[in-house]
Amino acid sequence: MTGEQRSLPVPDGLDGMRMDQAVSRLFGLSRTVAADLIENGGALVNGVTKQKADKVAGGAWLEVTLPPPPAPPTIVVENVEGLRVVFADDDIVAVDKPVGVAAHPSPGWTGPTVIGGLAAMGHRISTSGAAERQGVVHRLDVGTTGIMVVAKSEHAYTALKRAFKEREVDKRYHAVVQGHLDPFSGTIDAPIDRHPQHDYRFAVMSGGKPSVTHYDTLEAFPAASLVDVHLETGRTHQIRVHFSAMRHPCVGDLQYGADPTLAARLGLSRQWLHARQLSFVHPTTLEQVTFVSEYPSDLAHALELLRDVQ
Structure with missing residues (x-):
């Protein structure tokens, strides 16, 4: 799938900046994505391909083929080894999260998630929040273990989000x-x-x-x-x-x-x-x-x- 074509002059304020830094800054991409795009020939300066470490000159014409937006992450319903429910009622479910498990799906993550594991156990989670992180009111890093709470009812989601914020x-x-x-x-x-x-x-x-x-x-x-x-x-x-x-x-x-x-x-x-x-x-x-x-x-x-x- 071909991404969006964009072209613009390099602002004078970016004169002398590395190519990957300039593309990252101008188009809101991560440095990694910008570097990959350049290495794959997706960025031209005055019609010529460049390396990621090349310097750009102010006023030069930059043409970029932006990568297509990533597909939204989806919840994979699967049993998650080591995920243990500590408490559950109609409003909340508290879990003991093992290492190597994300709170919810996200771009680039292909491993197990708390939300997917709870779905496999039959827990109905609040539909509030973005589709891939419904019911999630706080998160733990993939490499961090321990207690995490998820909202099951819409009322609990609203109340817990406010409690964490306050x-x-x-x-x-x-x-x-x-x-x-x-x-x-x-x-x-x-x-x-x-x-x-x-x-x-x-x-x-x-x-x-x-x-x-x-x-x-x-x-x-x-x-x-x-x-x-x-x-x-x-x-x-x-x-x-x-x-x-x-x-x-x-x-x-x-x-x-x-x-x-x-x-x-x-x-x-x-x-x-x-x-x-x-x-x-x-x-x-x-x-x-x-x-x-x-x-x-x-x-x-x-x-x-x-x-x-x-």
Whole structure:
């Protein structure tokens, strides 16, 4: 399928910029998509194909064949190994999410999802929200395990979305971070935005969204610390970004600068980060409910190894 044809002069403000950066900036594409487009001959400057690292000149005529829009992701109904329902009624379902499972379908993700797994179990989910993430009021990263709640009724969806937005939901995570935090308990208040150079990563950025993380050290080991984390906001990768910016990345989180040697010694193939507890007012009974998740085997094993070297 042929994409849309677009052409325009290169603005003077982009003079001297790399070709992939310029195409990314002008057409709102990720750097990866822009680079692929250029390498496949989908971008011409004054009628000539260029390499992604070539520099563009202000005023040059740029012609681009934009890729067709991706098909909207669809929910695949399938049994998800390890996905466990902790609580369910007519309004909500709380699940213990295993590693390697996304909250909902998204472009490029072909693995299992919480929504698909719940559908396979026979749970009817709220139809509010985009088609591929109906009922989803908050998310956990694919590599993060633990408690997650999904709305089953439209009333619950509206009430829980508001509660998360108004910061009325108590979200507690446990993380093992490298080194020892100074102070042992504190608050990280640093805005977060997409990383300017790396797709799928985020970073502390001066113009980012306000992001606040509270933490308390629960246990200190020679090489790392177990911390209880209370999220005031809920940005993508917030805990991972904040502790990485403090130079105490989550153990095993190679994407955000963790030590691969320590990760290998502990047998970790992902970040030591677990959604431990979720507390909120039930949308119908108006009673406070709390759901807790125990550590999965890989995180528990890594913690035992850290304690053994005391």
